[in-house]
Amino acid sequence: MTVRSTLLSTVAALGVLLGAAAAAAQTQTIPSDERSALSPGLHDAGLAIRGMALEHALPPPPGFFAEEALFAVPQTEAEFQAFAQRMQTNPPRYGPLALASTDMAMAKGRLFVGNFNGFNIWDVSGAGEPKLISSVVCPGGQGDLSVHGDLLFMSVEENRARLDCGTAAASGDVNAERFRGVRIFDISDIRAPRQVAAVQTCRGSHTHTLVPDPRDRNVLYIYNSGTSGVRKTDELSICSAGEPGTNPNTALYSIDVIKVPLDRPQDAAIANRPRIFADRATGQVNGLWTGGKAGVASQETARTNQCHDITVYPELNLAGGACAGNGILLDISDPQNPSRVSEMFDPDMAYWHSATFNNAGDKVVFTDEWGGGLAARCTSADPSSWGANLIATVEDRKLKGQTYFKLPSVQTRQENCVAHNGNIIPVPGRDLMVQAWYQGGVSIMDFTDPKKPVEIAYFDRGPVANDKLVMAGSWSAYWLNGRIYSSEISRGLDVLKLLPSEQLSAAEIAAAEAVRMDVINPQTQTRVSWADTPDVAQAYLDQLARTPAALDAALATQARTAIDGWRRNRADRRAMGQLSTALAEAAGKAQGADASRLKALSDLFGRRSAAR
């Protein structure tokens, strides 16, 4: 959520109208479907769901909901009068996102859900409904959080926030009690987390990402992205604002690298503020997009003086940065000194917001938070390439844009909607991403073919109200150990289970559900490898069956027979060996994703035939 960029994007929206003639050729709109006119309601809105089931819909925990805190702007004279009347007796005094639920992490069977007002910890170790363990109140927004061992890290960016998680807002220009940066909590007592450190930063912390030191298990790095104003030097001596031309030491145009000694987290401190946007030739620190439109019909793209979010993939020594006006790749082999290896710009992107690698690391999904998350950007008037995902490929560590994917369903003007947070669903043989679109709901995109991403499943609710835009919707939707968890800004927590469909088979779902991880911080990606199981083999086979003539019918039957036998503990090793050879040969003649699937299935049968 970036409130700051809202107006930039408002301007951009107007660009659509004004550049309509020029853009008409390339402007496509999104279609309407059953999600486009769902009935409104806070707790009883109409639902549309395909390819999944809503297992649990849990309301916000006690202390994290107030009807009064729901944010809606009076739009008519009558509404304004009614509002003014109410002010006489009981004035609402909440900021627009005061109690909004935000990002998530999972560790040891516990789900951690951030909030502008603190965070909540849920027990999700059992099969049933998540159970609330404890709630922590510490206002300051936006509550992006990560977990490592007994430590929980939390992003704080608002001026009101205090070191002591306190009630009265920190006031004034310079305030020694103010805290903007990354808080560190000790969660060893899960029912009573304690704050152990608070690392102050110049632009606060909008999001952060954990980067384990590959050489020292006692060291954890945090890449911190601050997106709001620079603090006064008198409040934090390392900070000063301004453009680099007049202030070479400006706190703009960098990220913070925080070093955390895990045995002494209280000593965590900023270790580096690398100039990752610098021009490679001249060293000029504002070397990337300087803001504005590339052409008359282009988006108004933000200036690259910050990252909004960074996703690291330590096994590849790479990080993907979504950095306002650009998408970038960083080499993180020396995690304290990340260095930029590639960057891209796109005239349809307003605000590069987040990056997600596929499992192989040869694709990156960048999101564009056009409108900052507060605006209805999925209406029939909005172009399909704005506020969308941009799928990029990575070859030789270079980014290359391929195409856009936008939620393929028109949403009402009462629903804030734009691309937001998601992660990979580990189905072998495919690149699937589950993603939050605020009140556009939850959507699963198949981007195996980076030029032709398609939606394969979704979940959506109607707006909160039918006559005004009330802030709500899915902030993050993540696949976390077998279920999709969706953090609903105003409505609580949703848990979704995948269901088989033509687009996703039971075996593919089972293969994904079998992948388990102790700790999941979605912006710290780890490579998934699948165990050799009948489900994994069947998943490849099911995928091959979707392409006509991808696999010879007789060979497909033999493969199915072999997998069925294996399932019944009657694996025919000799048949598997023969299949492996035949599939390898077929792979040599095939292309693209199907060639990879044939190869994977061949390898799998090869290993099984040799297994004892």
Add this chain to the structure above:
Amino acid sequence: MQLLAVLVSALLSQAAQTPPIVQPGAPGQPSRAITARDAVALSRTTFIEADVRFMQHMIVHHAQAVEMVELLRAHGADAQVKLLGERIALSQAAEVERMRGWLAERGQTLEAPSSSHEHHGHSHSHGGEPHPEPDLDDLAAMRGMLTPRQMRALAEARGAAFDRLFLQGMIQHHQGALGMVDALLAVPGAAEDPSLSDFAASVVADQSAEILRMQNLLSALQP
């Protein structure tokens, strides 16, 4: 019997395990238990009179930009300038809506009492040496706004001359908005309300970007 005892004990322990709500202290300090009611109250935000005046004044300020663009539609010549003007009008109108919303949400009137309007571009003293009455034609209602005399000159200009005057005027107008934000931030306790603070930040970002574009257009227009 045995089963019953187990059930009762399970129920009791469940009651004892109502999920706690804790408020941590500063780093190194203990956390404390609080109620759900406290938890909600902690999220409330504050604003002060200077914030309200800022929003009320900025609405007046923005309205002039919209008026200027109306003149541009009638008298402007350059297509690029007209395009930019339309964008400015729409973005200023959107910001006005946002400001109205902010004020309405907090039960504040949309207009400031007229005595609280600030006046710029002339000397203005309170209780000091008496000054000659300034010419009202040279009084801007708000920092950076065009004076009535400037607005008349703009209304009378045509074609390329209009475009130049428009751009010069709008740059002055936008710089005024930046000045208003600076002035707000100089007031202790102002801009603590997160939505206002975000709004002010976006005003700075947008107006600065537009000033840059107008300066470019202006230099391209120079004969």
